[in-house]
Structures are given as C-alpha cells and as structure tokens.
Amino acid sequence: MYLSKVALAGPIRLPRAGREPAGRQKDYPCPSPRPHVSIGLAPEGQLARQREWLEESWLWLLRTLVLDEAHERSGRPTALDVGCGPGLVMELLSPFLDVQGVDVDPEAVRASAARGTMASVARAEELPFEDDAFDIVYCSYLLLWVDDPEVVVREMKRVSRNWVICLAEPDHSGRISYPEGLSVLDDLFVASIREKGADPAMGRRLRHIFAKCGLDPIAGVHANMWIGPTPKEETDAEWVSLTSGTDRESLAELQGVWERAAADGSLVQFNPVFYALARKGPVDQGRLMHE
Numbered sequence: 229m230y231l232s233k234v235a236l237a238g239p240i241r242l243p244r245a246g247r248e249p250a251g252r253q254k255d256y257p258c259p260s261p262r263p264h265v266s267i268g269l270a271p272e273g274q275l276a277r278q279r280e281w282l283e284e285s286w287l288w289l290l291r292t293l294v295l296d297e298a299h300e301r302s303g304r305p306t307a308l309d310v311g312c313g314p315g316l317v318m319e320l321l322s323p324f325l326d327v328q329g330v331d332v333d334p335e336a337v338r339a340s341a342a343r344g345t346m347a348s349v350a351r352a353e354e355l356p357f358e359d360d361a362f363d364i365v366y367c368s369y370l371l372l373w374v375d376d377p378e379v380v381v382r383e384m385k386r387v388s389r390n391w392v393i394c395l396a397e398p399d400h401s402g403r404i405s406y407p408e409g410l411s412v413l414d415d416l417f418v419a420s421i422r423e424k425g426a427d428p429a430m431g432r433r434l435r436h437i438f439a440k441c442g443l444d445p446i447a448g449v450h451a452n453m454w455i456g457p458t459p460k461e462e463t464d465a466e467w468v469s470l471t472s473g474t475d476r477e478s479l480a481e482l483q484g485v486w487e488r489a490a491a492d493g494s495l496v497q498f499n500p501v502f503y504a505l506a507r508k509g510p511v512d513q514g515r516l517m518h519e
C-alpha cells in the first residue's frame with residue numbers, strides 16, 4: 229500500500245470487495261453531452277485511484293454511522309448512487325448495500341453495466357424515482373460539477389427515506405504541495421478545474437449546502453495524504469492527472485522538481501476531501517446554519 233490513509237478511519241480494516249487493483253482498469257473516454265462544459269468525465273483510472281485513497285474511510289463511516297444493527301438483521305439497505313460514473317463506488321459498496329446508480333452520461337452507464345453494477349441515465353436534478361424510494365442516497369465527486377448543488381442535494385433528500393450522504397467532495401483550492409516550488413501546480417490545477425466549469429472549492433461548501441437543504445450533517449475531511457516513497461508508476465499517473473489540460477512542455481522545469489522529490493521521497497500532495505452524512509427527518513432547527 230503506497231498511500232497513507234490515516235484517518236478518521238480509525239483502526240478498523242475491512243475486507244476489500246473483489247475487484248481489479250487500481251490503475252489496471254481501462255479508461256472510458258466519454259463524450260460530453262454539453263460541448264465545452266465538462267460534467268466530470270474523469271478517466272476511469274483516476275476514479276479508481278480516488279476510490280483507493282478513500283475506501284477505508286468510506287467503509288468506516290458507513291459501518292460506524294449508517295449500517296446499524298436493524299439493517300444488518302433485515303438485509304442490505306437499498307441505495308442510490310447519484311452521478312455513479314462507471315460504477316466503481318457501487319462495486320465497492322455492493323457487499324453492504326443493494327445499490328443502483330444514475331448518471332447523465334450514457335457511456336458511464338454502459339461502463340457501469342459492463343462492470344456488473346446497475347445504472348440508468350438520469351439527471352441528478354430530476355431523479356426518476358418516487359419520494360422516499362431508497363434507504364440511502366449518496367454521491368461522490370459529483371457536486372463540484374453540477375450547476376446548482378443545492379438543487380441536487382434537495383432531490384437526493386426527496387428520494388431518500390433515511391440517509392443523504394456525500395461521500396467525497398474535493399476542495400482543490402485547499403491543496404498543499406511540497407517541496408514549495410510545486411505550489412505553482414496547485415494554482416494551475418485549480419485554474420484548469422475552474423475552466424472546465426467546476427467549483428474547485430466545493431468541499432468547504434458541503435456542510436452549508438446540506439444545511440440549506442434542511443439537513444444537519446455529520447461533516448468532516450478524509451485524512452488521506454500522499455507520502456513518499458511512492459512507486460514511479462504512481463507519481464507518473466498523478467503528474468498526468470494534475471497537468472491534464474496544461475501545456476506540459478512549459479512545465480519541464482517543474483516536472484524535474486516533481487520527479488526529484490518523488491525519487492527522494494520528499495514529495496507530499498494533500499488535497500482535502502470533505503464528506504457529509506445526514507439523516508432525513510426532523511432536525512433541530514436551532515443547530516442549522518442559514519444563508
């Protein structure tokens with residue numbers, strides 16, 4: 229294991245669901261239905277690495293806060309994954325949840341079916357389900373890409389009868405890179421995310437968005453941190469991901485700093501990733517934050 233996934237995630241280590249190791253999956257290049265505006269079409273390898281970084285923390289949160297004894301007695305709770313992409317998170321959680329997904333991108337839905345996870349094409353803003361249809365409605369790495377995250381969280385709340393969960397929203401504006409010369413990368417990455425139409429500071433807004441939707445969440449930050457020494461394959465993949473959309477030739481000097489730091493083990497990349505979990509139902513209005 230190359231990533232230190234301290235946490236929050238306490239001492240419990242859970243068995244992995246059977247699947248391919250991260251990085252071996254095929255990328256799925258999906259065309260955007262909205263020209264010039266990205267909807268979060270990350271290569272599947274990148275999504276797999278994100279899952280690898282966070283899976284222990286996600287499973288710990290679910291096992292500790294959500295999957296209570298009643299559920300364990302009555303079988304797996306039903307769940308909806310909103311903006312499910314190629315189904316990697318559903319695959320991870322399917323030993324615990326009876327889960328299906330929706331995604332606006334038909335190619336992602338096909339990739340999910342190929343993986344054996346069930347999904348259909350739908351917009352997060354208009355979920356084609358009755359009120360209170362699922363025990364748990366969750367998303368990950370979705371809200372930064374949507375036009376109005378509050379509309380999406382309200383819709384998730386409508387179709388949930390119990391839990392509304394955002395497993396992960398990154399806060400790229402809060403990135404830390406070390407050695408110091410690499411902080412230019414953070415600025416470039418934030419600019420490229422913004423150019424693609426996403427909100428690079430979504431993570432920090434998560435709690436407030438839940439509150440505006442009448443939800444009182446348990447919220448926090450996954451304590452994942454990438455430290456050296458890390459295999460070259462891993463640092464190369466991260467470099468490609470961070471510099472996608474940037475003229476790489478102009479970054480030759482920076483790439484040298486990156487590669488030396490990766491080789492001597494001093495490279496640190498920290499990208500805060502927030503979560504929020506809330507039970508639907510009456511909340512203590514006094515504790516809510518307002519606009």
Ligand SMILES: C[S@@+](CC[C@H](N)C(=O)[O-])C[C@H]1O[C@@H](n2cnc3c(N)ncnc32)[C@H](O)[C@@H]1O
Pocket residue numbers: 267268269270275310311312313314316317330331332333336350351352353367368369370373374
């Ligand atoms: C970064 S990917 C995350 C995929 C998956 N949740 C994961 O964590 O691996 C974002 C996904 O959200 C989908 N998406 C973006 N906007 C959407 C919308 N308004 N309604 C439904 N899906 C949307 C994209 O098509 C993409 O598959």
